[in-house]
Amino acid sequence: MSPRPVVTRFAPSPTGFLHIGGARTALFNQLYARHTGGRFLLRVEDTDRERSTEAAVAAIFEGLSWLGVTPDAEPVFQHARADRHREAVMELLAAGRAYRCYLTVAELETMREAARAEGRAIRSPWRDRTPNEPDAPHVIRFKGPLEGETVLNDLVKGEIRFRNIELDDLVLLRSDGAPTYNLAVVVDDHDMGVTHIIRGDDHVNNAARQTLIYQAFGWEVPAMGHIPLIHGPDGAKLSKRHGAQAVGEFADMGYLPEAMRNYLTRLGWGHGDDEIFTDAQASAWFDVTDVVKSPARLDWQKLGFINAHYLKEADNDRLAALVTRVLTARGETVPAEVVGRLSALIGLLKEGAKTTLDIADSLAFVLKTRPLALDERTQGLLTPETRQRLARLQDQIAATPFEREALEAMIRAFAGTEGVGIGKFGPALRGILSGGGVAPDLATLLLSLGREESLARLNDALLREA
RNA sequence: GGGCCCUUCGUCUAUCGGUUAGGACACCAGAUUUUCAUUCUGGGAAGAGGAGUUCGACUCUCCUAGGGCCUACCA
Numbered sequence: 316m317s318p319r320p321v322v323t324r325f326a327p328s329p330t331g332f333l334h335i336g337g338a339r340t341a342l343f344n345q346l347y348a349r350h351t352g353g354r355f356l357l358r359v360e361d362t363d364r365e366r367s368t369e370a371a372v373a374a375i376f377e378g379l380s381w382l383g384v385t386p387d388a389e390p391v392f393q394h395a396r397a398d399r400h401r402e403a404v405m406e407l408l409a410a411g412r413a414y415r416c417y418l419t420v421a422e423l424e425t426m427r428e429a430a431r432a433e434g435r436a437i438r439s440p441w442r443d444r445t446p447n448e449p450d451a452p453h454v455i456r457f458k459g460p461l462e463g464e465t466v467l468n469d470l471v472k473g474e475i476r477f478r479n480i481e482l483d484d485l486v487l488l489r490s491d492g493a494p495t496y497n498l499a500v501v502v503d504d505h506d507m508g509v510t511h512i513i514r515g516d517d518h519v520n521n522a523a524r525q526t527l528i529y530q531a532f533g534w535e536v537p538a539m540g541h542i543p544l545i546h547g548p549d550g551a552k553l554s555k556r557h558g559a560q561a562v563g564e565f566a567d568m569g570y571l572p573e574a575m576r577n578y579l580t581r582l583g584w585g586h587g588d589d590e591i592f593t594d595a596q597a598s599a600w601f602d603v604t605d606v607v608k609s610p611a612r613l614d615w616q617k618l619g620f621i622n623a624h625y626l627k628e629a630d631n632d633r634l635a636a637l638v639t640r641v642l643t644a645r646g647e648t649v650p651a652e653v654v655g656r657l658s659a660l661i662g663l664l665k666e667g668a669k670t671t672l673d674i675a676d677s678l679a680f681v682l683k684t685r686p687l688a689l690d691e692r693t694q695g696l697l698t699p700e701t702r703q704r705l706a707r708l709q710d711q712i713a714a715t716p717f718e719r720e721a722l723e724a725m726i727r728a729f730a731g732t733e734g735v736g737i738g739k740f741g742p743a744l745r746g747i748l749s750g751g752g753v754a755p756d757l758a759t760l761l762l763s764l765g766r767e768e769s770l771a772r773l774n775d776a777l778l779r780e781a
Numbered sequence: 782g783g784g785c786c787c788u789u790c791g792u793c794u795a796u797c798g799g800u801u802a803g804g805a806c807a808c809c810a811g812a813u814u815u816u817c818a819u820u821c822u823g824g825g826a827a828g829a830g831g832a833g834u835u836c837g838a839c840u841c842u843c844c845u846a847g848g849g850c851c852u853a854c855c856a
Contacts, residue, residue, distance in 0.1 A: 328856045363855055420854080427853090434783040436852080454854050472786065481784050481852095489854040496856045519785060520851040543787075543849090550848075578793095581805090585794050588804045607794075609787050610849070617793065617806040667818045677818095692816090726815085741815030757815060 321353025322508045325384075326393075326500065328360040329371035332561035333378030335613070336515065336545040336553065339579040341384045343542060343606065344513045346580065348387070349598035356507055357386035361394045362499050378562040383572050383594075391507065393499050400494035403502045403532070404455055404487045412531040413487055416441040417453045436483040455488040457498075457528060465523045470511070470540030470603045477523040485524055497521060501528045504537060512539045513603055516610070540603040543583060543610040550612055557613065569641065569670025571629060574622040581621075583611045591624055619669035626665055626674070631658035634671065641675040642682075653681060656765075663763050664755060680749035681763055686775040693746025702777055704733060704740050705747070709773050717766050722758040747776040 325341035327333065341357075348355035357379070361367035379385065407413040416439045418426070423437075430437040439456060446453070460479045467475040487498040494502075500521075504512060512522075519541045529536040547557035559565055565575055577591060584607060586592070586600040626634070635658040642649055649657070664677045689697075708729055715725040730737045741757060748760050748769060761769050 326856090330856075360856060366855070416854095423854090431782060431852080436783085456854095469786095475785070477784075483852080486854050491854080493854085495854070500856090515850090516786070517850050518856090521856090523785090541786085546849090548792080552849085582793065585804095587795065590793090590805050611794090612792060614792050614806070620806055730815095737815050739815095743815095745815060751816095753817060755818080760815095 319508070319510050321348060321351040322356060322510045323348045323353065323513055324356040324358055324504065324507065324509050325379075325386075326358045326360050326503075326514070327375050328363070328366075328496075329368060329375055330363075330366045331371055331374075332563060333375045334553075334560055335562060335565070335579070337375075338378060338382055338384070338562045338575075339545060339582065340513065340515055340542060341379060342382065342576060342579055343584075343601070343603065345384050346598050346601040347511060347513060347603050350601050353510070354387040356388055356509070357390040358503060358507065359390055359392050359394075360496065360499070361392060362397075362400075362494055362496055364394065364493075367394070374561075374563065381566055381572055382562055382575060391503065393503060396499070396503060396506075397494055399506070400499050400502050401488065401492065404494065404498060407457070407487065407528075407531055408455060410531070412458050413455050414439075414442055414458050414484075415446060415449070415453045416456045416484075416486075417446055417451055436481050439484060442484065452490045454486045454490050456484040457487050457524070457531070459484050459524070459527055465526050467519070467522055467526065467539065469519070469522075470513070470538055471542055471606045472519070472608055475519065475523075477520075479527070482524050482527065497524060498528065501525050501532070501534075505529070505532070505534050510537050511603070512537050514539075514541060516541045516543045540606065542603075542606050543608065545582065546610050546612045548612055548614060553613060558615065569637075569672035569674075570618065570622050571625045571671075574618070574625040577625070578618050578621045582613075583607045591621065623667070623669045626668055626671070631662045631665075634658065634661045634665065634674065637671045638675050638678070641671055642678070645675070647682060649682065650684070660763055663759055666755075677753065677755070679752060680754050680760070683750050685768075685771055687747075687750035687772060689746060689776065689779075690751025693743060693751055696743040696746060697776070697779075701740060701743050704735075705744060705773065706777055707733075708740060708744065709770065709777070712761065712766070712773070713770060717762060719758050719762060722761050726757055744773070748772050 323344040325344045327337055345355045359372055359375070361372070376390075404413060418439055418441065426437055442458060459482050463479050465477045465479055465482070467477070469475055485497050486495050488494055522539050522541065526536050545553055547553045553560055559568060562575070566572075573594070576594065576597070580597050580601070581590060584601065584605055586605075589596070589600075592600070638661060639649060639657065653660070660678065660681060661674055665674050668674045668677060711725055711729050715721050726737060726741075730739070733739070745754055745757060745760060748754070748764060754760055755763070764772065
């Protein structure tokens, strides 16, 4: 084993938003670096200038920082290192480990078809040919071995063998002089001192080719671990129809970053029976070799369960800010009187919520303004008898301290004095105070509204025409 | 077509040759209850199929089936 301190990296290509699978890859890299006391780096793979956008770079950075995955050094932009990449290719060329290939796109196409039909990898005739016109348009290809095999000791999958003949001579430098991904990753990972490459499963085939390139340079091959992709609930590749792909969407859906970290870490990795754990525990326990080999499906139910847990633990002021944002985005105005009590209200109401959106929903009855329109069910409950009973209850409410225990005791006692069950007036009171719809239990309802508002709403209802 | 990878309850996972195959989410039932929710208790639920190795396989090997990734002058 290498005595070098561990260096991991996350290397997204900025062609879109930060995918949830990529986010998990980044998380695993950070976790592993922390676990080993190493460093976690970030590199933007923007060698393809056509497809890379600044908006995507921003989206990725934003997604990562929201998730709480932050590199231990300034991010490296691969594009800026093109000169170094070219220099490296020239090195390979000089060493006879690469060659100029003058195949045209059309020729390549025909060869590819033929190769595919025969089930073999494509090989350029220019491997061993000297060009008549060296300056004609060409690419530079890696000169891979034709014999032997390349063995990958994958950290998560175990030993994987490739026959070198199956690996084609990939392009290192394009005809316009731009380096390609497979060359750039190797050079950059080497230059950045990366010791452990933890990346998506979709790179295993590249891993073999890259290993060959490392060897051609005479560099130490880093340890590699290929983690499976995240699938949608139906097992298919995660896509729009599954609800969300980008981490930003999860944020908008009311999930907390710490909940996402916990859920994502647990997806495809486990530590005994532990389901909920802190970041410190995660980095203490996490090891790439424990990552599960098979792809995992995104389970909204479990994510909701985890998020609910962190919502309960979260600071109410923080939640208030989050919920306010949700409300504002919905175009709802929060009365000045409520703003000051928002975090207290959230403390009262966040109990069963799975997302901050749920909390915002649960606030609906508080946000209503008097006089409230009563739903049909509540109206039906307001018989003369119930009205009289509620009038008597009004006095009790006015005389009871607004504390949970006192309120609960008062309600029970009132039912006793009246000689009826709570069911005889509870639903009506609930309807009057909330205006119908989803609402918490009576004591919480009263507490949320406060004495003044509760009494006023009750009064409004009792004064209404029968 | 070729190469490579994957396969334990519906889902995420534990097990690292010997377990009544454990836990969590979800689900079902019951309890509590002023709706929904919460909470509590209980319950059903799994080793893809077939060979082999072994005293003994979920665990090791092979085959089959199913799924996935790659097969670019994309990353």
